[in-house]
Amino acid sequence: MIREFSSTDILFIVTAVRWTLILSAIAFAGGAIGGLLVALSRTARNPVLRQAATGFIRVFQGTPLLMQLFLVYFGLAVVGLPIDPLLAAAVALTLHASAYLGEIWRGAIEAVPAGQNEAATALALGYRDRMRHVILPQAMRIATAPTVGFLVQLIKGTSLASIIGFTELTRAGQIINNATFQPFLVFGTVAALYFVLCWPLSLLARHMETRMRRALTR
Template identity: 85%
Template structure:
């Protein structure tokens, strides 16, 4: 029986936003930790560690996120380790975010003038102290804008979790559409909610880029 697209259906879709936000937060926080590790490894003095980090980035940037979701969700089930959709999506998106944030932050670290690290070395600071007190604080300023921009992409990327059955915003839209057969109204509502989530972050990223550009040209 086909249902009408009423306020109850709209509420169901709106409430699914919380799962999109939860999944985005888990993936971003996990990706931030992994990304920092990747960035530090990519800029370390060990050639072997740099190669390992580069290989990790090539794998997760060179394969579709959808395939990564499939491999985590279905691959673990094949080897006898069934996993629920939320955990599978969180793991796949965390690895995905780690690869991209690692490259963003690696670029920010390398953009810090080499003289800063050389001066810290001349003061007999250890590698840890150089990174903690000299390089990373400056790299952070450069990395904020692209990091916020990536967060926008990550929020939109959570829509792929619907493929493995996780009921976030896109999956909620699919469920309601199957019951009401009103794709324009349903997915128009879903698109509007994604826009409400992402547009302020896009403006923030653009504002930060503009401020950073002005600061550099002064």
């Protein structure tokens, strides 16, 4: 039976924001670890590591995130390994984030002037010390703005987890809409909450890009 859209429904939708944030945090943290490994592999001298990282990026950037969610959630169930929707979404989004952050950070590492690496080598610093003390600190400054920008996309990407039954913000909206049949009010509320989550991060990314551009032109 269809009922009216009420304040209780709004509270239910707002409460679901925490799951969107939890999933985003898990995926971003896991993607940061994976992305660093991918970036280091992409810039390594070992051709096997470079090719493996390139293949990983091509697979996860060349296929839709929705298909990746389906493969993790339904694929593991087919082979007898049923998985919780939260865990499935976290794994798929982590792999997705690893590919994109790895490429972002690879570009940032390669953007560090070659003279910095040469100077560190002249000081007899090994590869690990060069990356830790010289290259990565500078690369992370360059990568900060696009990394924040990707985080915005990742938060919005968590909406696809609703397809596999995980009750985050979008799924909560679907549940309430099925009960009230007032899509404009329900999904307008959902969209407003996504805006509140993402717009400040978008502004931060834009501000960082502007500061970086000014620093490079000095």
